[in-house]
Amino acid sequence: MLRQYELIDRVLDYDPHADEALLNRAYVFSVNAHGTQKRASGDPYFSHPIEVAGILTELRLDDETIATAILHDTVEDTVATPEQIAQLFGPSVARLVDGVTKLSRIEAQSDNERAAENLRKFLLAMSDDIRVLLVKLADRLHNMRTLHFIAKPEKRRRIARETMEIYAPLAERIGMYEFMKEMQTLAFAQIEPEASESISRRLEQLKAGGGDRIAKIGSGLKLLLSRHAMDIEISGREKHPFSIWKKMQERHISFEQLSDVMAFRAIVPTEEDCYRALGVIHRRWPMVPGRFKDYVSTPKRNGYRSLHTSVIHAENTRVEIQIRTPEMHAEAEFGLAAHWAYKQNGSGGGGLGVRPETQHSWIADLVEILDTAASPEELLEHTRMAMYQDRIFAFTPKGELIQLPKGATAIDFAYAVHTDLGDQTVGAKVNARLVPLKTVLENGDQVQILKSKAQAPQPAWMTFATTGKALAAIRRHLRAxxxxxxxxxxxxxxxxxxxxxxxxxxxxxxxxxxxxxxxxxxx
Known part of the structure; x- marks a missing residue:
C-alpha cells in the first residue's frame, strides 16, 4: 500500500500546484473512518481507496479526483456523512464522492433491478462530471485485481460478469484500452476459467517455442522504417487471452488456426509519418485484405486515432501493426483521462486542459435511454447495446459524421441524429438512392432522412431498429x-x-x- 507521503509525492511530481493539505486531510480521514475494517484479503480496508488513488496518479489526474478516490467508500462503508465530506473537503469533492458512492444493496430487489438502479444513478452522475467514471473504473480495476481473495465462486463470477458487461465496455467507450484489457483478462479468468487457462498456457508455449520471435519481428520492423529516415519506436506483444478467445468464437476456429496473435505498435513523430510508415510496410509485406482501418482520418467515437493494418510476415505469419503519433498513443493509453491530465505549462498556477468534446454524445444517448426505459431489463438491454457493439461510420448530407453499431439501419441513423427526426421519419436516401427504412447501412454511406410532422413511430420499426436509443424512443411512443x-x-x-x-x-x-x-x- 502507498504511504501518505508517497501518494502525495506522486501527485506533486506532475502537479506542483496541487492542494497538498487537501490530500493529507483526505488520507488521514479515510484511514480513521475505515478504522479496523478488513478486506477479504485480510488487508486493512483503507488500503483499497489508497490503491485506487494510486492508479489514478498514473493517469496524472487533478487533486480533487485523487481526494475523491481516497474518500470514495467512506459514505457507504463508514459512519461518515455527505455533510462531513462537504464541510471538510468542499462541495466539488463532496459531489464527486456522492457520484461514485454505490447504492446500498436492497435485498428485496431482483439482481436486474439492483444492477439497473446502480447503473441509472451512476450514468446520471457520470453525465454531470466524467471524473466520476474515472474514479469508478479505477475502483473496479483494483477490486478485480483482488477478486481472487473472495471465497465464494458465485460471487466472484457475478462481479466478473458485471465487469465484463458494464465496466469494460465503459472503459472502451472512453478510450481507456489498458483498463479495458486488464478488466477483461481478470473477468475472463473467473467466467471461463478453463478457456482462460488453456489460452494462457498455449501463449506461454508459443513464446517458449518461438524464442524471441516478437523481438526479432520488432527489430526488423524498426530497421525497415529507419532505412527510410524515420524516427520510430516499436513495441510488440501477444494479444490478451480474452481477445484471442473472442476471435476464436467469432470465426469458429481453434487456437492453432488463429494466425494473428501478435500485435506491434509503431510510434512516429507526426501524422504525415503515420501514412509514410504505412506505405513502407505495405510495400515490404502483403496486406491482409479487409484488415486495414484508418482511424486517423476517421477517429472512433471515443476519440481514438491510429492506423491499423495486418500483413503477411515471414513463414505466412499474420502480424497486426498499429501506427500512431505520441499524442495519439497517450490518448489510446489513457483515453478520456488524457484530457484531464495536468498541463504543466498551464497559466494561472496550473490547471486542467479539458476539451469540450470530452462530454461524448454517447453519454447523452445513455441518459436519454434512462428517461425512456420502462423496466430494469429494458434499461440494461439498451445500455449494453449503446456500449458494446462494433461501429460503422455514416455521414449526413452536410458531412457530419455519425457512428453506429454494425447492423444499424436507416431508422437507427435518424434517431442517432436527433430523437425528433427519428419520430418524424418517413423515408431515407442512402447515397442519393431512395431505400426502405430497414436498409442496413455500410461504412461510408451518406444518409439523408426524409421527414413529416404528420408521421409517428410505427410498431413495425421495432423489428429492424437495432440501437438502444432508437428502440427506447420507439417503445416510449408506442406505450404513450x-x-x-x-x-x-x-x-x-x-x-x-x-x-x-x-x-x-x-x-x-x-x-x-x-x-x-x-x-x-x-x-
Missing part, C-alpha cells in the same frame, strides 16, 4: 399511444354505462370510486 387508446376506450365505456343507469351520478362519483379502489387520479 397505447395508453391514449386505453383512456379513450375507457372513457367511452364509462359514458355508455352511465347513460344506461336509472339515476344520475354525482359529480364526484369517479373521484370517490378511485378512493375506494385505492387508485391514483391521473387526470
Amino acid at each position: 399511444a397505447e395508453r391514449d387508446e386505453q383512456v379513450t376506450l375507457g372513457r367511452k365505456l364509462y359514458d355508455d354505462i352511465v347513460a344506461r343507469l336509472p339515476a344520475t351520478l354525482a359529480a364526484d362519483a369517479p373521484g370517490q370510486a378511485l378512493v375506494r379502489l385505492k387508485l391514483a387520479d391521473e387526470g
